[in-house]
Amino acid sequence: MNYSTLKKGLAVSFVALMGATSLVNAQETDATSSSAKVFGGRGQYRTWSLGVNGGVLSPFVAVGGSNDFTNWEPNLGYGISLRKQLGHAFGLEGNIFRGKLSGTNKDAAGGVVNGVRDFETDLAYSADIRGVVNVATVDFLRRDNSVNFFVTAGYGVVAYNPKVNGVDRKGTFGDDQDKDYIKEAYIPVGAGIKFKVSDRVSFNLGYTMHFLDGDNLDGVYAKATSKDKFSYGYAGLEFSLGSKSKPNLDWVNPLALMYDELKDPSLRQEVEALKNRVSAVEKSVEDLKKDSDGDGVADQFDKCPGTPAGTAVDGSGCPLPAPVAAPTTSTATGFETIQFEFNSSVLKTEAYPTLDKLSSVLRENGGKVTVNGYASSEGTAAYNLKLSKDRANSVKTYLVNSGVNSSQVATKGLGEANPIASNDTEEGRIQNRRVETARN
Template identity: 85%
Template sequence: MNYSTLKKGLAASFVALLGVTTLAEAQETASSAKVFGGRGQYRTWSLGVNAGVLSPFVAIGGTNDFSNFDVNLGYGISLRKQLGHAFGLEGNIFRGKISGTNKDYPARPIKEFSTELAYAADLRGVVNVATVDFLRRENSVNFFITAGYGIAAYNPIVDGVDKKGTFGDDGDKDNIKEAYIPVGAGIKFKVSDRVSFNLGYTMHFMDTDNLDGTWANGSSNKDKFSYGYAGLEFSLGSSSKPNLDWVNPLALMYDELKDPSLRNEVEALKTRVSAVEKSVEDLKKDSDGDGVADQFDKCPGTPAGTAVDGSGCPLPKAPEPTALNQGNLTGFETINFEFNSSVLKTESYPTLDKLSSVLRENGGKVTVNGYASSEGTAAYNLKLSKDRANSVKTYLVNSGVNSSQVVTKGFGEANPIASNDTEEGRIQNRRVESARN
């Protein structure tokens, strides 16, 4: 390799680095990116140039057709689209020379080779795997790994024999074209918001043994070569946007949480929540303690201990018991029921026990008439009224009264004793009455 050429190339790279860095730093602006703002708020395209050393050996070892390699210059360009903080797609094109000798094994029939890479082009995925200062506010060091697929065109010269123009199916091509798999790693240093300095190493694995020309001798080793390089990468796009490569999500999230406008929104939200909580407490307020909130209490100020309905108004008192003439049964206290229920209340047991005693001791018959309030359909209320009358009969029969002494009838909504337009009236209409036959 010509070391003078390599030195000149590297020197030119560093001069360009210093110049572009100064310009880029002057153009840097504050970032206004948001955590979930999308890729549109960042610069995501970058252009790179690189130069380094090409070798027919790779770091992981393996078999080779030649024992020694020469240090040769390689150079290339890259274009990358960053799809996220940790992943991007990169296209690469590079050229150079790969050569080696068997000076440590002079007995081998082939002494040396020299392969000119007309070009090697590939597409790689680039993954940012770690950073040594990620917890700092401004991230400036990234590690990355790469892998992809590419095509190389080359002309191997073996022991001075140049077969250029004899390749291809028709034997008229200057170069052999073969596919390769590039796998690499590297480290990236942030010089400015626009420029980074990259150091990388890539191994290229080929599926043939043509690269070093030993294909002509029937060798079966799969060829490979490596490229160690240094380069500059330039972020493209608007200066008002940050480079997605160097975004620190933790710092970005912290800044967003500390954003004064967001803090104001949070405080406003707290105020709205407090107002809602106060409204809920107002809805629950029950000044007279009757179990009905003031918001719905139609009879505020009910004395303590007063039984009330759903509107907070006192329930009507049960009618006073009708006197029972044990010798001449004319009627008994009305039995009331809960809404949509035919189950006897325990408070009706004393009245029914007195009626049972009269019927068992004096004989005779009694007609038990059931009624219902006006909620529901007429057919349903008729059935409900019959069920209520039968509940009374069942109680009397279970207490020793002969079944034939009790006749039951259901009248549904008929014959109300109070208005069905109010809850107080409907409570009175849910009843059973009885009369001596």
């Protein structure tokens, strides 16, 4: 391939690039306004693409390094690619390309180095798989992505036939010297820029360096520790495969897509509906908490609304019965009845004055007293009999501790017998939990 042909190829590529850029600026794409969702998964996009490319192959790379020839010649390379986009920013791509590499020592003294004048290497094939990372987009914050930058790296195998000074050694390679080509592994590292021509077509410009695991690409072992390398600068077209109704994942702008979702009228309606539901729940909670009469029981559970302020109420909001005063009727000794709490034989503090008065009478005047204990009707008769005895003994213990002789106090437990009020009501049961004293 001569320089004139190369210039024509570059000119065609330049014209194609200008045309692609014009199309990009002129087009209006609705890919990001599709029904795709940010977290909808890959199934809502086109993720496969097929590419064709052509360009210039060279035995030199942009990062420099040692070379076995002083001059290189541009040669045509061409290939195809197949890519699977795995996310907004990453994909896997398979590449196959062919071409030719050549160079000379024309700038060396006499045009020859160690008897070598030139080389020409046919690349039967070069195949690799690469990871492709979209590192940036020129208009990432705009509604429509149209320019992407990308970097690539991977692993591949190349088969080649080097000719030195025009000598073709095809059929003499390999351990048995019967192979047409040398096969070696290589690492491809590259970068490029992609222009969106339409929703299905993009125009790509790229440059890839290939680092071989060997030093025979140009047919010369110049340095024992050096490795050969070559580069491929190319232009190409890439075609998105799949349903037309789906956007190409390559060009989806996640920020723009998220903005679309936030501005989606149906989503806004859902948000408003959710707000209304939250408001309804909050109102229901407030209604549950509402307590119009301030008795501490919510209106929804208040069975006695309108209770006067300060009234003690039970769990249903109804007034508690007023404490039952001790019966005004006196025993034969004139001492009032002693009341007890439910299921308790512990003396109340309000009983102390009555018992102190009885103690004083017994200590000063002598005589005896009978203490009768009673219980309300809750529980079994046997338990209530025991409880009534415990209540009578509590009174006796108090009197004895206050100085009354133990022989002066007789106790008797009568259980549920002789109720002074009905056991069918709480008010009545409160009165029946008692001890009565009778002086003999």
